[in-house]
Amino acid sequence: MENSKKKGMTRRNFMKNVGYTVGAMGISSAIPRFVKTARAASKDHILIGRPLPITGPVAAFAESTPWLDDKALGDINKDGGIYIREYEKKVPVKVKILDTESNPTKAAELASRLILNDKIDIMYVSSTPATVSPVSGVCERFKMPSVSTMMPVEMFLHGGPFHWCFNASISVRDFIASFLQAWDQIETNRVVGLCAQNDSDGIAWAEGAGKALGPAGYELVDLGRFPVGTNDYTTQINGWKKEKVEILFANMSPPDFATLWRQSHRMGFVPKACTAGRAGLFSSAIEAIGGGLGVGVTSEAVWHPAYPFKSSLTGKTAKEFSEAYEAASGKQWTQPLGGCHSGYEMVADALRRAQTLDKETLRKALADTDLETLQGPTKFTKENIAVTPSGCLQWVKGKKFAFEAVLVSNGNYKNLPLEGKTVSIPEL
16 A cells, blocks of 8 residues: 555545545545455455444544554555465555444444455454444354454453454453552542443443442442433533532543533533543544643543554554654544554464465464554453553643643553653642
C-alpha cells in the first residue's frame, strides 16, 4: 500500500468515499483500482478484511483510519510483502475496510460479505463488542482466522469458546485495579456512583465494579443499566446526589457521556473524581463535551505515547509513532493507534511464520504468537486471549492541544511510567 499522504487520501476524503460506497471500500491510494482487484479475488495479493466503526456512536475508535492502515501496510510491504511458499515469491498485503456504522448487525453482515464475496485471507477487527463480537461469530462459522484488538478480553470470552478467533487486548480487571489506584490518590468519602449502558461493554464493567469495589473499601451506588442514546439523566444524577456520591464511574459511548456530564454540571453534581470508561479514551470526545468540562476526567489508558513498547514492524517507539501521526494528520494522538497497529503486527507475524494462505496453518500460526508489539507483549493463552498492559490517565489542560492525557496510575503493570498524580476535579 502506498502512503496515503502522497496521494491526498485525507480522513475527510476517506469518509466521503466510505459514504459514497455505503461502507464497502478498500483502503488504497488508488481506490478504484484496488476495489477492482479485491473483487477479482486475485491471489497476486493477500487480502485482510477489516470491519471498523467509521461512523456511529463509537466512531472515535477509528479516528486514525486510514493513516494507520496505510502506515502499517506500507511497512509490511516495504520489501515486497510476505513470502508465500506455494507461490515461491513475496506477495503484497492489502486491506479492505468496511464501515459497520457502529451497528452489530451491520458488522456481522459485512464480515460475511468479506469472507464470501471478497474472499479475504484473514480477518482483522477492532473496537468494542458491537464490532468484534458479531464479526468473531461469523469467522468461527466460516472457519476464517481472525485477530481482534481494542475490546476487553472478558467480553471476547463471553462469545466463546473460540477456535479460529484470537483477541489481544486489555482486561476490565486491570482497568479497575488502575482506577482504584487513581481514586486512592485523592480524599473522598469512597462512595462511587455507577453509570453503565445496557450493552455488553457496560454490563461487563458493572460486573467488574460490583466484585472489586467492596473489597477495596468503596461503596457502590448502582441505579441500574440505561439504554444507549439516553438523553435525560435527571433520575440518576438526583440519586447520586442523594447518596452523596463523590466518585462517578461510567462506561458509555462518547456522545452519551457528553450528555451526562453536561447535565451533571447544570444540576450542580460535580464529583471529586469521574472515570469515564470508553468515552474518556479520546481527546476528541473530551473536547466535544464543550466548555472545558472534560478537565479532570479520568479513563483507562489502553495505550499512551509514554508506554515503553515498540513496533515489531519498524522498531519505532510509542512516542515516535504518536508523533508521526500528529505530524501527518495535524490531530492529537489517539489510544487506538497502539492497539490497532498491534493487530497488523500480529497478522504480519503469523503470515511470515506460516508462509502460506492455508487457513488451518494460519490459525495455528496465530495461536503460536509470541510477539513484542506497539501495544505490548502478546502471547495467546489456550482460550485465545492475550492481555495487554493498561493503566489510568487523567485529562488536564494542554499546551499543544486543548487537553493532555497524564498517566496517573499503572495498576497491575509497574513497568508503565507515571507522569503525575490524580487531582480532584474541583481543584482543577
